[in-house]
Amino acid sequence: xxxxxxxxxxTMALAVAKDVPMSEAxxxxxxxxxxxxxxxxxxxxxxxxVRADTRRTVFAARLSEQQLQDVAANPCVLRISLSQRxxxxxx
Numbered sequence: 001x002x003x004x005x006x007x008x009x010x011t012m013a014l015a016v017a018k019d020v021p022m023s024e025a026x027x028x029x030x031x032x033x034x035x036x037x038x039x040x041x042x043x044x045x046x047x048x049x050v051r052a053d054t055r056r057t058v059f060a061a062r063l064s065e066q067q068l069q070d071v072a073a074n075p076c077v078l079r080i081s082l083s084q085r086x087x088x089x090x091x
Contacts, residue, residue, distance in 0.1 A: 005072045010082040014065065026064040028083035033057045033076045041076045048074070 006014070013027060031050050033041070036057055045052040048071050050061040060083065063071060071077055 005077060005080050006068070007079065007081040009084075010068075010080060013082055014068070026062045026067065028060070028062050029068070030081045030083055031059045031061055031071060031077060032079045032081070033059075034078045035076075037076050041074075044074060045071070045076075 010027070010029065031045070031052075033052075034057075036054050037045060037052055039054060042052045042054055045059070049063050049067045050059050050071060052059050057078075061067075061071075068080060072080055
């Protein structure tokens with residue numbers, strides 16, 4: 001398990017999910033890679049549910065708890081963060 005790649009809000013959400021079952025749809029996260037992934041790394045990430053490409057290092061995904069563990073175990077993944085709702089800067 002590579003839970004050290006999870007940010008604090010994601011770790012807390014997963015702890016709560018142990019008591020309350022996580023929705024079937026999973027949780028929205030941001031996956032950051034160390035560098036733009038290679039074609040093989042993109043294929044590996046896509047098998048795990050992350051839509052990736054070779055030009056970026058940040059990807060959005062909706063993953064189950066098992067998928068989160070699998071993505072975190074991938075060596076090209078640097079960090080996985082819980083997605084946050086954006087708030088307007090001005091009203």
